[in-house]
Amino acid sequence: MADHGGGDFTLLALCVESSHARGMGHLYRALNLAQALAARNISLLFVINDHKPAHGLIAEHGHRFELAPLEDTASGWEEGIVARHGIRLWINDRLNTGRRHGECIKAMGLALVTFDDRGEGAAFADLNVAALVFDEAASLPGKRVLQGVDYLILNPEIAQYQRLRSRRDSLLVTLGGSDTYGVTVKVVRMLAGLGLGATVVVGPGFAHHNDLAEVMTPTFILKQGVPSLIAEFFHHDLAITGGGITPFEANASGLPCIVIANEYFEVAVGKVLSRLGGAVFAGHHSELQSEVFSMPLPIEAMSRAGMNHVGLEGMHRVVEAITEYL
Numbered sequence: 001m002a003d004h005g006g007g008d009f010t011l012l013a014l015c016v017e018s019s020h021a022r023g024m025g026h027l028y029r030a031l032n033l034a035q036a037l038a039a040r041n042i043s044l045l046f047v048i049n050d051h052k053p054a055h056g057l058i059a060e061h062g063h064r065f066e067l068a069p070l071e072d073t074a075s076g077w078e079e080g081i082v083a084r085h086g087i088r089l090w091i092n093d094r095l096n097t098g099r100r101h102g103e104c105i106k107a108m109g110l111a112l113v114t115f116d117d118r119g120e121g122a123a124f125a126d127l128n129v130a131a132l133v134f135d136e137a138a139s140l141p142g143k144r145v146l147q148g149v150d151y152l153i154l155n156p157e158i159a160q161y162q163r164l165r166s167r168r169d170s171l172l173v174t175l176g177g178s179d180t181y182g183v184t185v186k187v188v189r190m191l192a193g194l195g196l197g198a199t200v201v202v203g204p205g206f207a208h209h210n211d212l213a214e215v216m217t218p219t220f221i222l223k224q225g226v227p228s229l230i231a232e233f234f235h236h237d238l239a240i241t242g243g244g245i246t247p248f249e250a251n252a253s254g255l256p257c258i259v260i261a262n263e264y265f266e267v268a269v270g271k272v273l274s275r276l277g278g279a280v281f282a283g284h285h286s287e288l289q290s291e292v293f294s295m296p297l298p299i300e301a302m303s304r305a306g307m308n309h310v311g312l313e314g315m316h317r318v319v320e321a322i323t324e325y326l
Helices: 025-038 052-060 077-085 099-107 120-124 183-193 209-215 229-233 246-252 264-276 299-309 314-323
Strands: 011-016 043-048 065-067 089-093 111-115 127-130 145-147 171-174 198-202 220-224 238-241 257-261 279-284
Touching (some): 025 043, 025 052, 025 314, 077 099, 127 314, 171 183, 171 229, 183 198, 183 220, 229 246, 246 257, 246 299, 257 264
Parallel strands (some): 011 043, 043 065, 089 111, 171 198, 171 238, 198 220
């Protein structure tokens, strides 16, 4: 595994949880952040649970990683990692961290940064970046909170692939690296029932292949492990996505979306994207109605709204904020 460290660079830990149940959105965001940090000659180490698809992606991007029992709240495993690598700043992208973990990191004298974190451990954070939290913003824990779309960490490739859409010719279905609940299968079944087709992209953690094969028809194209989802966006005019970071990246690319909430906390995300104009919110996956996929949409207006309201400066803002703690 390649090491982007060396010299007198500051070393930080980027601790991420990735699994079929949790999904891989946190990992993809962390990989984009790692790219920006490495570009500033900041050496970093991924700390990750045992999830083989995640390990492969980290290695492919040229980063070192160390496995850790993230569910262990008692042994103090964090101390060994900090001592071995000289960590000075700890970054969590794990959703809800525990109190003992936050206490442990601060007891070692480290700065603590966390993402979209509502756990008890976030109360100890020097910085909580909450770009995807749109409800209960006033109650977000952390000494400093950066909240809203201005702090989205988006794939920098987007700048190369932006284009205005004007009609609905090609449909893309992409519902996450793992698609925990098999929503892809439900969507393909509904589209097939409407006589529609699409390109279906599944991620490295997708585990519903047999069920998907049963509902696929010749009008669908299946892709797994695309080299770049951003580059794939360029070839389509409308995307059906989950309620994580993907619809923001699509909108920033000029690609309108139909957003489905895979988790209930994604409902707020879907509603915000709908208000911004680049997406239509189809509700939680448990209440999905097929009619949403065939309704007429103002594609050009949605494409313009997406590019106008979802900018690409969030990465710079977040990296600037993080480096203040080094």
